[in-house]
Structure formats: structure tokens, C-alpha cells
Amino acid sequence: MPFRIVLTAPATELSLYNNNPLMAFSAAFSRPPLLGHRLLRRLLYQPVPRKGVRVAFATYGLRKLEAKLIEAGFDPSELAIVHPDDLEEAVSSETRILGVSSNDPLGAGFVSTTYAAMCGFGEPMTAYEFRYLMQRVADLRRRYHFTVVVGGAGSWQLLRYPNPYRKHIDCIVLGEGEGVIADLFSSILRGERPPPIIEAPPAPVEEIPAIQNPALWGGVQITRGCGRGCQFCSPTQQLRRDFPLERILQEVEVNIRGGSSMILVITDDVFLYHCYPGFSPNRDALLKLFSRIASVPGVRHIQICHSSLPPVLLDRKLVAELCELLIPYSPARLGGHPILLTEIGIETGSTRLIRKYMLGKPKPFPPEKWPDVVEEALRIMNDHDWCPVATILIGLPGETEEDAIATLELIDRISDLRVSLIPVLFVPEANCALRDATQMQLAALSDEQLEVFAACWRQNIRLWGPQFLCGGGLFRSVFRFALPYIIHMLYYIKHRRLYGSRIKRTLREIADAVRAVRCVASVRT
Numbered sequence: 471m472p473f474r475i476v477l478t479a480p481a482t483e484l485s486l487y488n489n490n491p492l493m494a495f496s497a498a499f500s501r502p503p504l505l506g507h508r509l510l511r512r513l514l515y516q517p518v519p520r521k522g523v524r525v526a527f528a529t530y531g532l533r534k535l536e537a538k539l540i541e542a543g544f545d546p547s548e549l550a551i552v553h554p555d556d557l558e559e560a561v562s563s564e565t566r567i568l569g570v571s572s573n574d575p576l577g578a579g580f581v582s583t584t585y586a587a588m589c590g591f592g593e594p595m596t597a598y599e600f601r602y603l604m605q606r607v608a609d610l611r612r613r614y615h616f617t618v619v620v621g622g623a624g625s626w627q628l629l630r631y632p633n634p635y636r637k638h639i640d641c642i643v644l645g646e647g648e649g650v651i652a653d654l655f656s657s658i659l660r661g662e663r664p665p666p667i668i669e670a671p672p673a674p675v676e677e678i679p680a681i682q683n684p685a686l687w688g689g690v691q692i693t694r695g696c697g698r699g700c701q702f703c704s705p706t707q708q709l710r711r712d713f714p715l716e717r718i719l720q721e722v723e724v725n726i727r728g729g730s731s732m733i734l735v736i737t738d739d740v741f742l743y744h745c746y747p748g749f750s751p752n753r754d755a756l757l758k759l760f761s762r763i764a765s766v767p768g769v770r771h772i773q774i775c776h777s778s779l780p781p782v783l784l785d786r787k788l789v790a791e792l793c794e795l796l797i798p799y800s801p802a803r804l805g806g807h808p809i810l811l812t813e814i815g816i817e818t819g820s821t822r823l824i825r826k827y828m829l830g831k832p833k834p835f836p837p838e839k840w841p842d843v844v845e846e847a848l849r850i851m852n853d854h855d856w857c858p859v860a861t862i863l864i865g866l867p868g869e870t871e872e873d874a875i876a877t878l879e880l881i882d883r884i885s886d887l888r889v890s891l892i893p894v895l896f897v898p899e900a901n902c903a904l905r906d907a908t909q910m911q912l913a914a915l916s917d918e919q920l921e922v923f924a925a926c927w928r929q930n931i932r933l934w935g936p937q938f939l940c941g942g943g944l945f946r947s948v949f950r951f952a953l954p955y956i957i958h959m960l961y962y963i964k965h966r967r968l969y970g971s972r973i974k975r976t977l978r979e980i981a982d983a984v985r986a987v988r989c990v991a992s993v994r995t
């Protein structure tokens with residue numbers, strides 16, 4: 471079947487990760503030595519199922535673009551979203567446009583910058599798979615002469631850093647594609663040359679159609695944008711939009727009909743959904759939303775992408791009521807009990823940095839109250855089985871020893887809680903307010919910043935170690951025993967040369983935390 475328009479994304483983005491959306495972050499780690507495409511696809515990012523050559527589940531972003539093109543009159547039979555391994559089959563002399571979407575094409579995002587450096591084995595798997603994809607695109611383009619358009623949340627990286635794929639890309643789209651893709655693709659089909667860069671503004675809700683085919687993990691967007699205005703965050707967050715309930719339910723049904731039993735609620739903060747002024751959550755709207763989603767026949771699991779902390783204090787009852795509603799639908803377990811996982815941004819314990827770079831984050835509370843807001847909100851969430859995964863930003867411009875110590879103090883205050891902490895290095899994304907700031911490197915971290923890193927991972931290992939490192943199975947037993955030695959080996963093989971001897975203490979603390987888990991496990995068994 472010849473397709474005039476073929477859309478694709480790297481293999482790291484077209485996988486269900488064993489039905490665990492949080493595992494998708496693991497692709498930001500360095501590619502383990504000696505593991506090639508085949509093994510990585512078997513072990514980590516198993517390709518999504520296919521229907522013919524088309525993928526059965528695509529990234530939510532690609533599904534939105536597909537829906538926009540169909541809405542604009544493009545023939546769905548001439549359009550296909552395919553896995554990179556199937557490009558040869560999908561592309562032919564009929565193909566006029568190949569669209570590539572990527573969240574992290576050069577491995578330069580917050581998580582990949584941090585964890586590729588921490589692993590020490592070079593490029594993250596996200597960048598490795600984008601290269602594999604672009605090599606295929608380049609080969610096919612030489613044969614068929616189609617136009618290559620690249621977009622997605624990470625397209626800024628291709629303009630900010632040396633771009634080895636420049637000569638294979640005709641047009642890079644920055645921002646939200648829905649507002650521009652139909653005109654752009656129509657003009658290419660008329661034979662016009664696209665501009666090398668298009669900066670797409672945030673699309674109004676009326677211009678964003680419902681997806682027509684299933685997205686990964688049953689993705690359904692309820693809000694887009696945030697409006698709190700953190701200076702390290704992408705500008706697409708500036709304009710907050712809510713999607714109408716009927717359109718959300720339409721997408722739920724599309725996913726369920728397409729074979730998903732999970733609904734991944736995509737939002738930058740669930741509490742923004744039809745919120746009142748001052749970021750005050752709208753309890754009625756949220757309870758109605760989730761009851762309606764849960765009542766769609768076939769929905770077995772519901773997972774919320776992101777939340778924020780201040781609204782928890784503004785309506786304590788809401789967290790309890792959402793827990794009651796959502797716990798029966800939770801796919802996540804901790805210590806054998808169902809929990810509600812959601813991502814949040816703590817970022818720092820320094821009220822100085824909050825005031826300087828994230829004035830909107832604690833709103834309606836003042837920046838000085840941030841550590842109290844974090845602790846109190848997390849305690850309430852934990853009381854109702856919400857166990858968030860929080861990012862901690864290390865190396866914001868001008869972060870001082872005192873700022874890092876304030877973060878350590880905050881981590882200490884919440885160390886008895888069920889919260890995972892993901893430390894990431896500051897990266898100045900191309901279009902954020904801090905775009906001209908210096909990127910933080912692992913080797914440049916101060917002792918206090920390294921201690922923040924270690925403290926976060928001690929907390930994670932304490933929280934999740936018994937679940938992931940203990941229990942039956944030969945692989946887990948061997949891995950639990952070997953992990954501290956692997957960490958030490960990494961230091962001598964890679965980290966000492968790359969980052970100097972100061973990082974030894976950080977790695978030792980992480981290895982010791984793993985050993986502590988092993989001791990608990992052996993007492994239990």
C-alpha cells in the first residue's frame with residue numbers, strides 16, 4: 471500500500487514499555503555497552519503491536535497530527551504512522567512527506583543529560599535510536615526524494631546543538647504542530663519548498679481535534695499548558711487550555727475501542743482542569759471528569775501524568791475523594807498496596823531560587839512558604855495513597871551552597887514520606903526564559919549538589935528497593951548482590967576519569983543504600 475504521507479518516531483517512543491509509562495524515562499540512560507537494537511527492543515522498548523504496517527498505538531502527539539490532517543481533508547488511506555523498523559515497507563516512490571516526531575533527538579533533555587552522564591557510557595538510548603531512524607530516513611530519501619519534516623517536543627535540540635542530520639531535514643517545526651501542519655503539508659504536496667524552520671504558536675482548543683486512533687497507554691489530554699511561568703520550562707506552557715469533557719470522553723472511547731484498557735490522563739497539572747482563579751482546583755469538574763472516564767466500559771486502569779502541590783492544600787478533601795475514586799483503577803503497587811503515582815515538580819528547597827525563577831510555582835502561597843507547602847501537601851497526598859514522583863533541579867543558574875543545603879534540608883523533612891525524587895541537571899531549553907544560561911554539567915557540581923543527588927537516590931532506593939531488588943527470582947538476587955559492585959566498578963572504569971574523585975562519595979552512598987536494602991531483604995527471607 472503506497473502512502474503519500476508517512477509519520478514516525480524513534481523506537482524509544484513507539485513502545486509501551488510493558489504497559490508502564492514511567493519506564494519510558496529509562497530510554498534517557500546511556501545505551502548499555504554491547505547491547506544493539508535487537509536486544510534493546512527485546513529487553514526494554516519492545517515495539518508497539520502493528521496493524522499491517524501501521525502501528526496499533528502511536529505517541530499522542532502523532533495521533534493529534536494524524537487527526538488534524540484527516541480533519542483538514544487528507545485521505546486517511548494515504549497516511550500511515552509506522553515504526554522505524556517498518557519504514558522500508560511503508561515508504562515508496564509515492565511518498566511525498568516523511569514526518570518525524572521526537573522528544574529527545576540529540577539526548578539533550580533534562581533527564582537524558584543527567585542520566586547519560588551518570589551512567590558514563592555515552593549517548594542515551596533516545597539519541598541512539600534517533601540516529602538509527604535518521605540513517606534510514608536518509609537512505610530512503612536518496613531513493614525517493616520525499617520531503618522530511620521534523621517536529622516534536624525535542625525539536626529545539628536540533629537548532630541549539632550541532633545537528634548532524636541537517637542535510638537530511640527540510641523543515642523543523644518548533645512548538646505545537648496542530649496549527650500549522652495542514653497548511654505546511656498541503657504546500658509541500660503542491661510542490662512548494664517548506665521554510666527551514668517554522669515556529670508554531672500554541673493552537674486554540676477549537677483547532678485541536680480529538681484523536682481518531684489509539685495512543686500509547688490510552689493517552690487522553692485534559693489540559694494543555696500551565697501558566698505558572700517557571701523560567702526553565704518550555705514556552706508552550708504559557709497558555710493554559712482545558713479540553714471539553716465530551717472530547718475527552720471521545721478520546722477515551724477511541725483508545726478503548728483500539729484495544730487499550732488503560733487511560734493515561736495527559737496534563738501538565740491535573741488540578742488545572744477548569745480551575746478557578748488563583749489556581750484553585752475545581753473539585754466538581756475533576757470528580758465529574760474522573761467518574762465519567764471510569765464509567766466508560768473497558769477502562770481498567772487510570773494513570774494521571776502530572777500534578778502540583780499547592781492545590782492539595784487549597785482543597786484537602788479533593789485528594790481524598792479522588793483517591794477513593796481512582797484507587798480501584800490504579801495500575802501501580804508499592805509494598806503490595808495500590809497507590810496513585812503522579813509526577814510533580816519540587817525542584818528546590820531554596821526559597822531564593824523559587825522567588826527568582828519559579829514565582830508562580832507555589833501560588834497562591836508566597837515563595838517563602840515553599841518548603842512548608844511541599845511537606846504538608848505530600849503528607850496529605852500520602853495519607854490518601856498518592857505517592858508522587860518528584861523532580862529536583864540541580865544547578866539552576868547561580869545556585870549557591872546555601873541553596874543546595876536548603877534542598878538537602880527539604881529532602882530530609884520529607885524523607886519519611888512515600889515520594890520518589892528524580893534529580894536532574896539544569897538544561898537551558900532553547901525557547902525557555904533561561905535559554906542563555908549556562909548548562910550544568912555533572913563534573914561541575916559542588917559537593918553540596920552531589921549530596922543532593924545522593925540524597926534523592928538514597929530515598930528512592932529506600933522506597934522502591936524492597937520491591938525491585940528483593941523477592942524471588944535468580945536475576946533479582948544476582949542483581950541485588952552485584953549492584954553495589956557494579957556501581958564501584960563504574961567509578962574506576964569511567965567516572966573517576968570523566969568527573970574526578972569527588973563523585974566517588976556519591977556513588978558509594980548509593981551503593982551503601984542498595985546494600986541496606988539487601989540486608990533488610992535477607993532478614994525478611
Ligand code: SF4
Binds near residue numbers: 697
Ligand atoms: S509548574 Fe511545571 S509545567 Fe508549569 S511552568 Fe512550572 S515547571 Fe512548567
